[in-house]
Amino acid sequence: MQHPKEEKTFILVKPDGVRKGLIGEIIGRFEQRDLKVVALEMFQATRVEMDKHYPKDEKWIRRLGEKTTATYQKYGYDVKKDFGTDDLLKIGKSVRGWLVDFMISAPMVRMVVQGVHAVDMVRKIVGPTMPYLAEMGTIRGDYSADSPLLANLEKRPVLNLIHASETPEEAKHEIQHWFGKKTIYKYKRFGIDE
Numbered sequence: 001m002q003h004p005k006e007e008k009t010f011i012l013v014k015p016d017g018v019r020k021g022l023i024g025e026i027i028g029r030f031e032q033r034d035l036k037v038v039a040l041e042m043f044q045a046t047r048v049e050m051d052k053h054y055p056k057d058e059k060w061i062r063r064l065g066e067k068t069t070a071t072y073q074k075y076g077y078d079v080k081k082d083f084g085t086d087d088l089l090k091i092g093k094s095v096r097g098w099l100v101d102f103m104i105s106a107p108m109v110r111m112v113v114q115g116v117h118a119v120d121m122v123r124k125i126v127g128p129t130m131p132y133l134a135e136m137g138t139i140r141g142d143y144s145a146d147s148p149l150l151a152n153l154e155k156r157p158v159l160n161l162i163h164a165s166e167t168p169e170e171a172k173h174e175i176q177h178w179f180g181k182k183t184i185y186k187y188k189r190f191g192i193d194e
Contacts, residue, residue: 004117005114005115008038009114010170012178013108014163022161029125036113039179041109077152140161
């Protein structure tokens with residue numbers, strides 16, 4: 001069984017986070033909460049890598065279409081007018097395409113952090129997926145104000161700065177996908193691991 005201090009999670013600083021110059025701030029937020037960076041790299045993702053990162057199953061893609069349609073309905077916009085269809089699967093495929101295009105548009109930073117309840121702690125520090133709902137004090141709440149309606153109208157994903165694994169299982173999968181055989185370092189932090 002894994003010791004609680006050894007839980008790891010995966011984080012991507014997305015192109016908008018890199019372009020805003022927030023790499024150091026983001027890393028600092030995790031280190032302030034006693035999370036340890038055990039792998040770190042700036043890179044340019046390929047279309048193939050991003051295509052493998054996002055699920056391709058129909059259920060996930062349809063859910064993207066449902067969320068998009070719900071956003072349009074909430075704010076009184078016509079989804080069929082903008083997408084040329086009201087088919088949830090087709091809408092979801094469009095949104096997934098925007099995600100992939102955006103994620104390959106600039107360099108990103110990938111990292112693995114480790115610590116007590118790393119997955120949950122990182123999600124708490126990052127804040128909710130939708131920045132306009134994120135509390136001040138979270139990364140998204142402090143540095144982004146984007147909304148799904150604005151993103152949909154501009155035919156792009158929500159600019160929320162960062163991706164963080166949602167579950168330990170997802171973290172394990174994403175660490176393997178993005179780091180493969182690359183070294184995940186082991187070291188002791190002063191005052192934390194001693």
